[in-house]
Amino acid sequence: MSASTPSAGGPAPQGTEGVRGRSAFGAALAEAMDALGPLCVGIDPHQALLASWDLPDTPRGLRDFALRIVDAVGGRIAAVKPQSAFFERHGSAGIAVLEETLAALRAVGTLSILDVKRGDIGSTMSGYAQAYLVDGAPLAADAMTLSPYLGYDSLSPALELADASGRGVFVLALTSNPEGASVQHASTGQGSRSSSVAADVVAGAARSNAAARDANTLGSVGLVVGATTGRAVAELGIDLLGANAPLLAPGVGAQGAGAAELEAVFGAARRHVLASTSRGVLSAGPDLVALRAAAQAAAAEALSALRA
Numbered sequence: 441m442s443a444s445t446p447s448a449g450g451p452a453p454q455g456t457e458g459v460r461g462r463s464a465f466g467a468a469l470a471e472a473m474d475a476l477g478p479l480c481v482g483i484d485p486h487q488a489l490l491a492s493w494d495l496p497d498t499p500r501g502l503r504d505f506a507l508r509i510v511d512a513v514g515g516r517i518a519a520v521k522p523q524s525a526f527f528e529r530h531g532s533a534g535i536a537v538l539e540e541t542l543a544a545l546r547a548v549g550t551l552s553i554l555d556v557k558r559g560d561i562g563s564t565m566s567g568y569a570q571a572y573l574v575d576g577a578p579l580a581a582d583a584m585t586l587s588p589y590l591g592y593d594s595l596s597p598a599l600e601l602a603d604a605s606g607r608g609v610f611v612l613a614l615t616s617n618p619e620g621a622s623v624q625h626a627s628t629g630q631g632s633r634s635s636s637v638a639a640d641v642v643a644g645a646a647r648s649n650a651a652a653r654d655a656n657t658l659g660s661v662g663l664v665v666g667a668t669t670g671r672a673v674a675e676l677g678i679d680l681l682g683a684n685a686p687l688l689a690p691g692v693g694a695q696g697a698g699a700a701e702l703e704a705v706f707g708a709a710r711r712h713v714l715a716s717t718s719r720g721v722l723s724a725g726p727d728l729v730a731l732r733a734a735a736q737a738a739a740a741e742a743l744s745a746l747r748a
């Protein structure tokens with residue numbers, strides 16, 4: 441498929457099933473972005489969205505919502521990102537729906553990124569890693585989001601398990617919310633070794649992805665860098681391209697970022713970017729055709745900004 445024709449509105453392309461196979465997550469994501477465009481749609485079943493879809497705020501409503509999105513975009517975009525919080529708020533029945541949603545994404549061969557933002561001391565991190573990054577785990581996803589604020593190296597159990605199972609992670613570096621700057625822009629080190637919290641996280645990912653860089657493939661330790669972060673990457677002197685990391689860019693759509701912001705934030709690193717939007721597409725539902733059209737428009741916008 442041509443890089444200028446993301447297929448969210450057309451028929452599901454052949455051969456996307458098993459796109460991940462046993463290849464490493466970074467390579468599989470690069471392949472999916474080349475084939476389908478650099479777009480991830482989030483499954484965020486907010487109370488207000490359930491209401492606007494005329495669905496009850498119950499596990500049954502949640503299930504109808506989540507599976508409809510899989511139906512609408514599965515096999516048509518590079519990745520789907522369920523937001524765990526909106527499943528957790530329904531308790532064990534909500535977690536069961538999350539398991540079913542992840543299984544449905546596996547069945548259609550679409551990469552799943554579970555947005556759970558986990559981070560803890562190493563021994564507990566190991567438990568989280570086993571929950572999300574192991575074949576056969578009920579909540580296994582292709583990748584998960586991690587919070588590095590107990591120290592980048594505390595994430596090692598997850599990085600190691602992801603590596604062993606061909607999965608990926610996305611570590612928070614520069615988040616899309618305005619409050620993130622107060623922590624992430626903070627200075628570290630001194631004099632010629634002066635840096636920032638965000639730059640240190642990016643340096644950690646660069647170390648983790650060194651072997652993939654040597655093998656000329658995209659690494660599987662990704663970074664979260666919001667599309668709303670303006671000039672932060674440039675002003676903090678962050679070398680995003682050098683990290684050889686997939687770059688998950690939330691903030692597109694409801695948080696205000698579009699093609700111009702994606703281009704400006706990522707510059708030379710933009711070919712590694714997976715633009716992410718949730719409400720921007722979900723608010724087009726519940727109609728399947730309208731959801732597909734919204735995803736197709738978002739994919740075309742991301743493509744024009746990131747692959748021009």
Ligand SMILES: O=c1ccn([C@@H]2O[C@H](COP(=O)(O)O)[C@@H](O)[C@H]2O)c(=O)[nH]1
Pocket residue numbers: 482484523555614615616617664666690691692693694695716717718719720
């Ligand atoms: O820096 C971050 C990290 C994660 N998110 C998550 O992405 C979606 C955004 O939803 P929209 O409806 O497109 O605003 C949501 O699940 C966040 O938790 C983020 O926004 N920023």
